[in-house]
Amino acid sequence: MDLRLLGNVEIESGGSIFAPTRSAERCVLATLAFNAGRPVRVDTLTDNIWGDWPPPKADETVATHVRAVRRLLAQAGGDRQLIRNHRPRAYALHIDPSWVDYHRFRLGVADAASLGGVSAAAAGYERALGLWRGEPLEGVAGDWADARRQAMRTEQLNAVCALLDLRLQLGEYAVVAAQARQLAHDFPTERVLVLAMRGLASAGHQALIPEFVAQASERMWQTANVRPGAEIVALGRRLASGSMPVTVERPASGSAPVSGVQMTATHNGMVWQSVGDQIITEG
Incomplete structure (x- = not known):
């Protein structure tokens, strides 16, 4: 059952x-x-x-x-x-x-985060995320369900970002760029913007970054009444110009992957703020 x-x-x-x-x-x-x-x-x-x-x-x-x-x-x-x-x-x-599928999802995410190998951790996140079938608590009305649904979506998005971070480390740049750009339409957050820009730059599509940032910024304003921070905009400019080398740092054997994501609520929208930059380093 x-x-x-x-x-x-x-x-x-x-x-x-x-x-x-x-x-x-x-x-x-x-x-x-x-x-x-x-x-x-x-x-x-x-x-x-x-x-x-x-x-x-x-x-x-x-x-x-x-x-x-x-x-x-x-x-x-x-x-x-x-x-x-x-x-x-x-x-x-x-x-x-x-x-309960939700409890299996949380356990799967915790297990994936504890795995040392990048490929194994990515596979763990994929298995956990594969349990999702749509909008959580579909068909349940009321304030409690709305609040719980938002919290569950936050957990899902954290897992998605952790997986995209790992895929960057695996060199799947085009996949990350495509998925993060699509994600940014519904969840235009700073964390998603950074992931998309990293993917685009690493895949050699720097020229697409300015237009993407402009569109994502507008979506962020529409959904959360905020704009990307100055550091995010500056990062986009450096990646678009090619002046910032992109280095993928692979974690040491046995170390746990770090998602580097913090979720906060602002103006009834979700704003993901990067609390670390584990993949891109500036030379």
């Missing part, structure tokens, strides 16, 4: 898909899956489903949704008692976290 949060909230079992019919039921399943093996208070489920506007007799309504999720687990070949009542006023989904 596979509980899926990295796309539609659903259960896959024996090649069949079992999906809750209501947003509230999807929210209950997702909340319990995030906290696999740990009790979740009824108040938490109420907040996650309705936020500041719970209905009358919210506890009874939550219990109704929990019963629906229990039936779904049984239809998928599981046991209704996988969801147990806990005191005071709590439920817990008693499964191994490895049954």
Whole structure:
């Protein structure tokens, strides 16, 4: 049985898909899956489903949704008692976290980051990212789902950037340039800009950098009301002019790859700020 949060909230079992019919039921399943093996208070489920506007007799309504999720687990070949009542006023989904794709993704990312070889680490990130099927928590409405969805996307984007850093080290410059430029349309952040510029410069396409930076800057303004910092703009100019040598530093054997990414929220948009430059050095 596979509980899926990295796309539609659903259960896959024996090649069949079992999906809750209501947003509230999807929210209950997702909340319990995030906290696999740990009790979740009824108040938490109420907040996650309705936020500041719970209905009358919210506890009874939550219990109704929990019963629906229990039936779904049984239809998928599981046991209704996988969801147990806990005191005071709590439920817990008693499964191994490895049954949940989101937990497998996080474990896969942690394992990839701990691997010493660049190729092995890249393969690890690819496996972890391959678990994503679309927008996380698809079909779950509400402020909690929106906030959690954004946090999950941040984790995904960090993993993507870590993988692109490794691909630069492997000499896959054209691949990095293409993927980072495409990523920059939806997530025009400083970190993505740097990756795209590195890829373009290393692949010999310096002439494309000025136009890319201008377009990405405009997208950044539209989505986050910020512009690339002066250091990023200056880096683009140096790479475009060819005055800055691009050196790919391969980590020493046994060392863990470093993604060098820090995520912050600005004006309801995500701004990725480089906290280190492990690949390009200035001569």
